Amino acid sequence: xxxxxxxxxxxxxxxxxxxxxxxxxxxxxxxxxxxxxxxxxxxxxxxxxxxxxxxxxxxxxxxxxxxxxxxxxxxxxxxxxxxxxxxxxxxxxxxxxxxxxxxxxxxxxxxxxxxxxxxxxxxx
Numbered sequence: 001x002x003x004x005x006x007x008x009x010x011x012x013x014x015x016x017x018x019x020x021x022x023x024x025x026x027x028x029x030x031x032x033x034x035x036x037x038x039x040x041x042x043x044x045x046x047x048x049x050x051x052x053x054x055x056x057x058x059x060x061x062x063x064x065x066x067x068x069x070x071x072x073x074x075x076x077x078x079x080x081x082x083x084x085x086x087x088x089x090x091x092x093x094x095x096x097x098x099x100x101x102x103x104x105x106x107x108x109x110x111x112x113x114x115x116x117x118x119x120x121x122x123x124x
């Protein structure tokens with residue numbers, strides 16, 4: 001579902017000469033927590049899986065991933081193992097909250113896009 005959400009709102013933007021897009025706050029945290037709630041994940045694996053899920057439209061950089069994962073570990077959202085990072089119960093709860101926020105943002109983005117495209121007149 002997250003991969004489809006990314007492609008819908010941020011299609012075709014990658015490092016291959018296409019314009020960069022500013023993603024919603026919390027999306028990278030959501031992605032890391034989503035993956036790490038399923039299996040141990042490394043920062044490199046998280047970046048690779050993001051690129052796969054979005055057909056290359058989103059490639060989180062190591063400069064974003066490593067400090068974020070360190071912070072999330074310090075906050076008790078992730079637990080480090082020899083195989084990667086695993087979401088704690090607090091991390092899983094945070095993932096649920098971030099997903100709800102992202103879905104709410106998606107509905108607002110849909111409304112704005114519809115209004116801008118003339119599909120729906122803005123209410124006055």
